[in-house]
Amino acid sequence: MDVMPKWADxxxxxxxxxxxxxxxxxxxxxxxxxxxxxxxxxMVDGALGSTYGWGYTxxxxxxxxxxxxxxxIAFHARMFNIGGEGQAMIGGLGVALVCxxxxxxxxxxxxxxxxxxxxxxxxxxxxxxxxxxAKRGSHIVITTIMFNFIAAALLNYLLIGALKPQGSMEPATxxxxxxxxxxxxxxxxxxxxxxxxxxxxxxxxxxxxxxxCVAVWALIWRTKLGYEIRAFxxxxxxxKYAGISPTKIIxxxxxxxxxxxxxxxINNVQGEAERLVLNAVEGAGFIGIAVALMGRSHPFGVFxxxxxxxxxxxxxxxxxxxxxxxxxxxxVIQALVILFTGALDNMVxxxxxxxxxxxxxxxxxxx
Amino acid sequence: xxxxxxxxxxxxxxxxxxxxLLACLAGLFSERAGIFDIGLEGKMLAAAFLSAAIAYTxxxxxxxxxxxxxxxxxxxxxxxxxxxxxxxxxxxxxxAVNFLAAGLTVVVAQSWFGQGGRTPQxxxxxxxxxxxxxxxxxxxxxxVIGPIYYELISGHTALxxxxxxxxxxxxxxxxxxxxxxxxxxxxENPAAVxxxxxxxxxxxxxxxxICGVLCGIxxxxxxxxxxxxxxxxxxxxxxYIALAALIFAKWRPWYALYACLLFGFLQALALRPDVIExxxxxxxxxxxxxxxxxxxxxxxxxxxVGKAIPPRAGGEPYVKER
Numbered sequence: 001m002d003v004m005p006k007w008a009d010x011x012x013x014x015x016x017x018x019x020x021x022x023x024x025x026x027x028x029x030x031x032x033x034x035x036x037x038x039x040x041x042x043m044v045d046g047a048l049g050s051t052y053g054w055g056y057t058x059x060x061x062x063x064x065x066x067x068x069x070x071x072x073i074a075f076h077a078r079m080f081n082i083g084g085e086g087q088a089m090i091g092g093l094g095v096a097l098v099c100x101x102x103x104x105x106x107x108x109x110x111x112x113x114x115x116x117x118x119x120x121x122x123x124x125x126x127x128x129x130x131x132x133x134a135k136r137g138s139h140i141v142i143t144t145i146m147f148n149f150i151a152a153a154l155l156n157y158l159l160i161g162a163l164k165p166q167g168s169m170e171p172a173t174x175x176x177x178x179x180x181x182x183x184x185x186x187x188x189x190x191x192x193x194x195x196x197x198x199x200x201x202x203x204x205x206x207x208x209x210x211x212x213c214v215a216v217w218a219l220i221w222r223t224k225l226g227y228e229i230r231a232f233x234x235x236x237x238x239x240k241y242a243g244i245s246p247t248k249i250i251x252x253x254x255x256x257x258x259x260x261x262x263x264x265x266i267n268n269v270q271g272e273a274e275r276l277v278l279n280a281v282e283g284a285g286f287i288g289i290a291v292a293l294m295g296r297s298h299p300f301g302v303f304x305x306x307x308x309x310x311x312x313x314x315x316x317x318x319x320x321x322x323x324x325x326x327x328x329x330x331x332v333i334q335a336l337v338i339l340f341t342g343a344l345d346n347m348v349x350x351x352x353x354x355x356x357x358x359x360x361x362x363x364x365x366x367x
Numbered sequence: 368x369x370x371x372x373x374x375x376x377x378x379x380x381x382x383x384x385x386x387x388l389l390a391c392l393a394g395l396f397s398e399r400a401g402i403f404d405i406g407l408e409g410k411m412l413a414a415a416f417l418s419a420a421i422a423y424t425x426x427x428x429x430x431x432x433x434x435x436x437x438x439x440x441x442x443x444x445x446x447x448x449x450x451x452x453x454x455x456x457x458x459x460x461x462x463a464v465n466f467l468a469a470g471l472t473v474v475v476a477q478s479w480f481g482q483g484g485r486t487p488q489x490x491x492x493x494x495x496x497x498x499x500x501x502x503x504x505x506x507x508x509x510x511v512i513g514p515i516y517y518e519l520i521s522g523h524t525a526l527x528x529x530x531x532x533x534x535x536x537x538x539x540x541x542x543x544x545x546x547x548x549x550x551x552x553x554x555e556n557p558a559a560v561x562x563x564x565x566x567x568x569x570x571x572x573x574x575x576x577i578c579g580v581l582c583g584i585x586x587x588x589x590x591x592x593x594x595x596x597x598x599x600x601x602x603x604x605x606x607y608i609a610l611a612a613l614i615f616a617k618w619r620p621w622y623a624l625y626a627c628l629l630f631g632f633l634q635a636l637a638l639r640p641d642v643i644e645x646x647x648x649x650x651x652x653x654x655x656x657x658x659x660x661x662x663x664x665x666x667x668x669x670x671x672v673g674k675a676i677p678p679r680a681g682g683e684p685y686v687k688e689r
Contacts, residue, residue: 028471032478080458128665138668139677141405141458142614145607146661153658289462326477326484328599331470335463343449343460350453 003353010301014294014341016348021336028332034325042322043315053314055185055200060284061310062202062267065209067288068306069216070261072297076220077253078233083129083144084261085285086151087122091262092269093155094121096163096276099176110180114266115208122262123255125151130254134247140254148285159278172277182271203271209306212260213299219256220299229253261285283331290334293342309334370511374518376635376642381523382593384631385530386411386585386602390609391616391623392537393581399541399618400574401554401680403457406446406464407582408606414439414586416472419486419597420479422493428591431493432526435590436583442468443579451571454684465606473599486590486597495524495592524592526584533581537620550574554678557685567685582606611664614675630660 026036047057067084074081081087094117104110129143156171165174184203189196220226232239232249240246268280287309294308295301316330340348390407397404414435422431442464449460473484480486503521506513541547549570553560557567589605590597608630615629616622636643637656644650667675 028474032474080456082458082462132665132669136668136670138665138670142610143665143668145405146611146665149604149607149661150658150665153654157652157654286462286466289459293459324477326473328470328473328477328484331466332474333470335466335470338459338466339445339449339463343455343457343463344453346453346455347448 004356008352008356010296010298013345013348013352014296014301016352017340017345018294018337020340020348021333024336025329025333029325029329032325034323039319039323039325042318043311046318046321047311047314050197051195052197052200053318055197055202056314056317057307057310058185058202058206059200059267059272059310060313061306062206062209063264063284064287064291064306064309065213065303066264066267067261067285068291068295068302069212069288069299070257070259071288071292072295072299072302073216073220073229073253073260074257075292075297076226076233077229077249078236079133079250079254079257080141081126081144081254081257081261082141082289083126083147083258083285084288085281085283086144086148087125087258087261088264088281088285089148089151089155090125091118091122091265092276092280093158094118094262095265095269096173096176099180099270100173104177104179107179107182111182111204111208111266111270114180114270115263118262118265119259120262122265123259125262126254126258127251130251130258133254134250152279155276156278159276163276170277173275176270176274180270181274182266184271201272203267205267205271208263208266210303212263213303216260217299225252261288287334290338290341294337370514371518372642372645374514376632376639378519378522379635379638380628380632381519381527382631383634384627385527386588386593386605387609387612387630388530388624388627389533389581389585389588390606391612391627392533392620393578393585394610394613395537395616395618395620395623396541396550396574396581397578398613398681399554399678400550400571401557401678401683401685402446402450402571402575402578403461403682404446404575404578405458405461405610406442406468406606407578407609408602408604409461409465409468410439410442410579410582411586411589411606412465412472412600412602413442413468414583415590415601416476416486416586416597418583418587419489419590420476422489422591423486423596426491426493428489428493428495431591432584432587435587436580439583439586440576440579443575443582447572447575450684451568451575454686457682457684469600472597476597476599484599489591489595493591494595495526495588497522497524498528524588526588526592529584530588531624534620534624537623541620546573551678554680557680561685561687567687571685585609608660611660614664614677615667617675618678633657633659 029036029039047053067088070084071081095114098113098117102113104113125147129140129147132138132143133140159171163173182203182205186196186198188204228244229249232244236246264284269276273280291302291305291309294305312330312333316327319325319329320327390411394404394407417438418431418435421434422428446460446464449455450457476484476486500521503517507517541551549560549565553567553570561567589601612623612626612630615626633656637653640653
């Protein structure tokens with residue numbers, strides 16, 4: 001029996017959790033001698049006050065949509081893919097390889113090629129942990145953590161060796177050819193006559209991310225495979241009884257998850273940097289965890305949560321610029337969101353359930 | 368490679384293995400009681416910061432150590448609250464603890480000291496000094512034994528010896544006391560412990576607290592003994608290597624020592640590429656040495672070299688009645 005109406009589960013609990021995280025963040029800001037109201041104002045002005053700010057907010061949000069969807073898909077199969085960071089790094093490697101070594105005639109084809117390469121490389125990086133989980137029972141959380149470190153070392157090795165242009169001192173690839181550069185939102189929206197900042201990094205990948213949201217929604221709730229993934233996530237033994245192969249579900253959902261995390265690279269590597277640098281992912285893989293928890297593993301929720309975190313990221317950068325609050329404040333907020341929406345979910349849920357139960361009983365008594 | 372070079376490498380192996388060993392034993396207690404803890408990293412980091420901050424302001428490394436343990440215990444408390452009392456997801460709670468520490472240490476360090484998220488350099492009594500063991504100077508010139516005793520065994524900080532003592536102590540607590548038996552039982556079959564009238568929640572909180580104390584010592588060691596002060600992200604993935612060592616050791620104290628010494632040795636070698644080249648005759652990639660612990664762990668987890676079976680009730684919140 002559902003104790004609570006659906007809206008309370010989907011809207012009320014995340015909002016209360018978010019509120020708790022916001023209150024604690026405000027207390028931290030107060031404790032280091034700054035004004036939370038002033039900080040909020042700077043963040044809103046900096047992230048949403050201009051199309052330049054929006055351009056950064058949407059750029060970050062695009063990264064987080066991909067990594068958030070990646071974590072969500074795995075959550076649906078009751079797996080915790082903590083390796084989005086490594087999968088996105090290796091996705092970046094795929095994008096860099098096809099951008100540098102394939103002579104693309106036009107950006108639209110380069111985008112297609114980049115997307116496929118990013119997804120394939122990301123999926124490949126998730127494949128080994130998935131296989132070990134499915135066949136040997138090794139815990140996916142531990143193996144994906146290990147693969148994050150292995151990915152970082154691999155990139156480090158390639159970027160100071162084989163992929164570095166001759167004569168360069170920086171651990172990065174050379175600039176990608178002109179034909180692979182993606183149009184940014186200034187170009188795209190300008191086509192429709194909408195003014196948008198030219199300097200901001202948000203690009204056409206944002207629309208790819210929205211398409212990915214729709215595709216994931218359709219996959220999870222409108223296909224047989226999605227049904228099997230959800231069934232497996234609810235009860236492995238029941239799914240087995242219904243003839244669903246656990247190996248297949250673990251492999252397929254982790255491959256999709258890794259592919260989505262890898263696809264983030266078309267935004268940050270092909271779209272923004274236009275070359276592959278060390279630490280290009282900047283923790284976006286981990287923020288995917290917060291985004292998926294906040295968005296209740298639903299693509300629309302992930303979309304909203306990603307925009308929220310995009311706002312926090314851009315706003316946090318502005319804070320570091322104008323106040324004495326360092327950028328790491330965002331990491332604190334991120335931690336609090338993960339804590340309240342994820343680990344301490346029951347702390348918010350239990351009293352609410354009790355309140356709803358009491359209300360129900362009272363209504364029955366009245367009738 | 369001559370004896371002295373070997374001793375130098377082994378000496379730095381000891382120093383680098385110490386934080387791994389403490390964190391690994393911390394994870395051992397927690398996971399043996401059925402509480403997965405991927406927040407070792409965050410607890411070490413928080414302890415490193417607070418120990419450095421307090422050691423700097425008070426001028427006492429020992430006060431710093433206490434403060435570090437305190438910081439780590441607070442995070443343990445959050446992890447316990449989330450995973451024991453509110454029966455939340457232990458892995459997600461661990462991730463939150465790691466980020467909380469990574470963010471708060473820099474924010475608070477910037478606010479207290481204003482040096483870009485680090486503490487000032489520690490000097491004098493604010494750091495743990497190396498201890499010269501008795502007779503070390505006297506037998507220094509005796510061939511072979513002298514240098515081994517003087518270079519390798521003597522001349523470490525107190526925390527190194529404490530970490531080494533923790534290995535037999537952990538073994539004794541886990542395998543020779545009633546508390547240890549119950550703690551291991553609660554990680555395998557909490558319902559049986561509950562039926563025997565022993566509090567599952569109490570035992571698990573005790574394990575999480577022990578984990579906090581050990582992580583606290585590990586973190587304090589990083590900032591007040593291995594280095595002189597706190598810098599951003601100074602735990603540098605050691606919590607995860609400790610986790611890897613724990614799997615490598617299959618959740619047993621003595622094997623934890625061997626695994627941590629092995630991983631410490633790899634870290635020490637990565638610092639001395641000239642030594643490897645001299646010994647092997649060819650260059651070994653430093654990145655390869657850095658990731659070798661992770662690769663070895665994946666191989667172990669894959670079950671190709673004996674199976675690593677975690678405590679059976681690990682990760683599962685205990686619900687008294689269904």
